[in-house]
Amino acid sequence: MALGKLSVGAEFDLKGAKDCPVTGAKLPLVIFSHGRGGWFGANHDTEEALAEAGFIVAAINHPGDTTNDSSRRDTLPVWGSRPADMVRLLDFMLKDWKDRAVIDPAKVGFFGFSLGGYTGLALMGLKPDFAWLAEHCKETSGTCAQLHNGETLPDPSQDARIRTAVIVDPAPAVLTRKNLAAVKIPFQFWRSQFGGPGVGDGTPVARVAGWLEGKPEMHVVPAGHFAYLAPCTPEQAAAVPRICTDTPAEFDRAGFHREFNAAVVKFFHEQLAGGDQ
Known part of the structure; x- marks a missing residue:
């Protein structure tokens, strides 16, 4: 597991062994895409669960849309740059990483939370409906303002190397019944009942869930939305209560994550590792 630290008012330390030997052959790979303004360790407990189960796991910070870099956040280009970031990550893991020989390139999965959920759906074939968004969004800055000014964006990158995915509370702004029909690969779908920043009150993602074809595991x-982030330490909860406070207050995030991580590992095993655990 990689070492990492990010300052967001509290220290988030991931403890691990840098450059430790990788053993095994034909191992499945899962790449992670964080949410708006997040970072590569936002779902670190889920990443750890997959790594401990025998998966190679890779995650990056999306340039311009992280906790410490907001230069592209809430702009039109981020809808295209995020999928492109993940294509570059996958290229690196399969072509340039020093231990690439242990990966089975036919066993690649994707995990995306919030805006990372959109990122995965785009990679899986969805073309964002910016015309719909331009018609319905009311903001006078950021993406909405750029669309109202006539700016456009090419269709985002797709990647057929991704064979399956776990999509968690995806940002719904550019998702429609029509463009979701383009997603044909199997995936597991998670949504929060009460929603939160970027996904509304839960109703928009529930609507998206109703549009999905192929009966994905639901x-x-x-x-609330932030329940999918890794459980916080007391220090983190005091420093960044916005992402550490759950709705309802009595929700047991740590207990939920034991079930969540087990379900994610099981799904990826079934899809990428033939069900062997």
């Missing part, structure tokens, strides 16, 4: 969690 989960609804009686909590």
Whole structure:
């Protein structure tokens, strides 16, 4: 597991062994895309669960849309740069990483939370409906303002190397019944009942869930959007209560994550590792 530290008012330390030997052959790979303004360790406990289960796991910070870099956040280009970031990550892991020989390139999965969920759907074939967004968004800055000014964006990158995915509370702004029909690969879908920043009150993502074809494995969690982030330490909860406070207040995030991580690992095993655990 990689070492990492990010300052967001509190220190988030990931403890691990840098450059430790990688053993095994034909191992499945899962790449992670964080949410708006997040970082590569936002779902670190889920990443750890997959790594401990025998998966190679890779995650990056999306340039311009992280906790410490907001230069592209809430702009039109970020809708295209995020999928392109993940294509570059996958290229690196399969072509340039020093231990690339241990990866089975036919066993690649994707995990995306919030705006990372959109990122995954785009990579899986969805073309964002910016015309719909331009018609319905009311903001006078950021993406909405750029669309109202006539700016456009090419269709985002797709990547057929991704064989399956876990999509968690995806940002719904550019998702429609029509463009979701383009997603044909199997995936597991999670949504929060009460929603939160970027996903509304839970209703927009529930609507997206109703549009999905192919009967993906569906989960609804009686909590808010941030419940999918790794459980916080007391120090983190005091420093960044916005992402550490759950709805309802009595929701047991740590207990939920034990079930969530087990379900994610099981799904990827079934899809990428033939069900062997």
